[in-house]
Amino acid sequence: MVPTRAKIYLSSLLALLTLAGSMILLQNQHASGPVFGPESGKPPAAAKAPLSPPKAQHDMPAPALSTRLVEYHMDVRLEPEENKLKGKQTLTWTHPGKKAVTELYFHLYPNAFASKNTTFMKESGGKLRSDIMPEDGFGAMTITGIKTTEGLSLIHRLQYVQPDDGNIHDQTLVKLRLPRPVKGGESITLIMEFEVDMPKIFARMGTAGDFVMAGQWFPKVSVYEPAGTRGQKEEGWNLHQYHGNSEFYSDFGIYSVRIRVPEDYIVAATGFPTKAAAKSNGEKIYHFYADDVHDFAWAASPDFIAAEEAFSAPGVPGVRIKLYLDPLHQHLKDRYFDAAKASLKAYSKWFGSYPYSTLSIVVPPEAGNGAGGMEYPTLVTAFGASSDSPGYELERTVIHEIGHQYFYGMIANNEFEEAWLDEAFTSYAEEKVMELEYGLTSNTAAQAASITKPAPLAQESWKYGSHEQYARNVYTRGKLLLQDIERQVGESVMHKIMLTYAKAYRFKHPATSDFQSVVEQVTGQSWQDYFDHYVYGDDMADVAVQHIEVKNTGTEEKPSYTSTVTLVNQGGPVTDIPVTFAFEDGAKVEKVWDGSSEKTTFKITSGSPLIWAMTDPEYTLVLENKHINNYLKAGMDPKVVTRWNLSITKLVETLFGTLSW
Incomplete structure (x- = not known):
């Protein structure tokens, strides 16, 4: 994600890095059973047609690049009159560990916006970067049904949990007690129904007029880490609530998603369309498929101006770059395409090939800026279109977010606990592309001077306190650290370090210690003292x-x-x-x-x-x-x-x- 500092310049001093258990059982308004989720107070609208997740995966699935521990088949409908999503998903989860588990955990990220008392809202103050939540901008997720493939309802087995802070008003993580244990290597399939009252956009997901950004919009199973993952000595669930600073962490898998929108809407999504969108009963129905990804996001608007170009380069065997532009930026499509191509060309050389067939770029309207500057697998968002002649922040944002396709997307570190492995590495790569392609460099001395409260890089995101301190450490200090390593070892050795790390830990969920091991392996010397001071410690040079x-x-x-x-x-x-x-x-x-x-x-x-x-x-x-x-x-x-x-x-x-x- 790009922090607000992408838009802040102090011309005489600074060229800153561009970029931030309580269970409620309610009586269901349907005849099928109880509802589990924050109180909405609204009766559901009648469905136009029953939701039915696509049962078959893509006809010719590609050879697996990842563990593919999860498989989601989803059907979701946008109800713009109610500002709501209604979804149904069939989830198959494969247990990667050895010990039998008796519960699953799900992230219900939209519940971060359910009230002013959630952990996210209390920590963020209802603000992310410069975007502020409107007074009427609340939203939430409700699980309306969950059952086994045999038809056994499990909704009464759900319980909200708050492992980080005990905040009973926070319902972003829920535990499901299973009817039988799942042994290591076994799989379990669940059928879930849910509704999302969409918040007004200020923090990644939500709506702004007719624009919809569906990010973190479905019940997402948490990550179970086998022993050895990220240096863990014992296997177990990695469980965290949704915090004001933290982003996300998920397992790789397969997504087959049907999206139903009003027939005048255009949809951008993770993956690729399996067939042309079809119109039926006033709706337009899309079907997207993606594999070896750990999330699925989509955006929709009747105002999108769509454009598409094919691109190939060494390490990029063939990709369709798709633009979904706000009308204000229609004339800027070549700038977006050029930035995307420059990014893919450089990153595939530095960090390995781009393995997906599509890359989508969504440009929100100005009112949807809170959705901008964000990364999802094979889909990124630029900042909101607020000017018809933006400066280089346009290119910088696109280049930064595409860099996330490697570090957040393919390498996939735990952003709850070690966000710097994504944000700092992406910022480091972004700086190189901006200099290579546009001749622009940042004032690193001013950036370092802005870090008045350095903190360890390898720590949970919420421990930084303010979003300001999170950004200055995770983005800026982490990026400067990588530049300092390059200063010491030279550009060619640093290139070898980064390429070795990116290839060795692609689809592996590495930890900071894994990167340190690569640095030591490539340079042939110990870096423990350096990492103790600057990564695990809070030192700066003085x-x-x-x-x-x-x-x-x-x-x-x-x-x-x-x-x-x-x-x-x-x-x-x-x-x-x-x-x-x-x-x-x-x-x-x-x-x-x-x-x-x-x-x-x-x-x-x-x-x-x-x-x-x-x-x-x-x-x-x-x-x-x-x-x-x-x-x-x-x-x-x-x-x-x-x-x-x-x-x-x-x-x-x-x-x-x-x-x-």
Whole structure:
């Protein structure tokens, strides 16, 4: 996902990285049984035709690239008059572990918007990036039925759980007690019916007028991790609620989805259409299929301007790039296509081939901006069309989101617990494409200076507190860390690291420790100390000129001065630190400190007195966020320097604290 900072520029300082158990059993209004979900207060509208999930998968399924532990067959209808989705799904889940399980868990993400008391709303304050939830923008999911293939109803076995914070008002995770245990390697099939009262868009999913973004819109089974996955010593469910900062984590599988919309609507979706859309009884019916993906999203609007182009390149054997444009951006289709092609060409070279046959780009209307800048398998969203002549944020957003197809999509880390493995890696890749294709680079020194509260990268997303701190660490600090590794090992070795990691862990759900292992494998050396400080710890680089002493050691006839300069490392480990010494006669001496100790002293004899010294004058140490102490003038009182540095640091913290990411 792209943070709001993609739109924030401080022209004189900053070119910022572009991018944020309570169970209620209600009496069902249908004759089929009880309803399980937040109270909606609305009677359901009469269905136009019964929902029936497609039973057969694609005629010629591709060879499996992933474990395919889940298989969803879904039928969903959009009811725009009620602002509602009505769905039915047949889910088959295969147990990847060894121990028998007696329950399944499902993510009910739309329930994050059920009230102001959900965990998501309390943590986010009803805001994501710069988009704010309207007062009447609530939404929720209701499970109206769940049964086995034998017809046994299980709805009374559902129970909301809140493993992260115990918030009984949060109903984004539900437990289903099974009628019989499922052993390792066995599968279970469930038939589920559900309804979603769509929220008004401010956080990824919802509606804005006739525009619909259906992301995280169906009951999604949680991930059961076998021992060894992401370094887990014991197998078990990975269970988290929907938080203000966190995104998602799911297993790979097969999706066969029928989508019913009013006949004037156009639908964009994950995967590819198995046949042309058909009209029936005032509806248009689409059928999409996707395999080796871990989610399925779709968007719909009667206003979409659709365009499509074929593209192939080394590593991209053939893909249909599909645009679904807001009318305001109809004339910009070539810019979208060019950005998409540049992304696919570069990423397939750097991270391996793009294995899917489609890539869809949805451009929401301005009112639907909350759905913009988001990634789903084979489908991404640009930011809302608010201007008919946008700047390079158009390309940057598309390039960023397509980068997610690799890290979020194929490598598929746990975004609840280690979001940096997606967001930082995607931001790192995005920067490279922007420089390669458009000649644009970011002000890394200003980006580092904005990180006034560094925090560990390998931690749960909600532990960062504000979305601002989440973005500055997970996106910016993580990206800078990758750039710093590249600074140390060189571009060609870094390319080998990234390609090795991307290929080794494609469809594998890796952890931070897996990436560290690849870095150590490729470079042939330990990086434990570095990762302890910068990844598992909260350090930034902080190299300072601590003291300068200049002594006149010559004579009037033969001037000579001995300058002693003390440098100190007050932050995490740093290597190859450039230092500049400037003298009164205009001469400069360049040195390099290897950074192997916490403190070092340089002694320089010259015919002219030293007037100042500075570490990292070109700002190549991308993880350094306190540049003010890099410079010291000879003869300055250390107490004055300390007070000055503290004042400037406070000013920087105040300045960047006013920015909304």
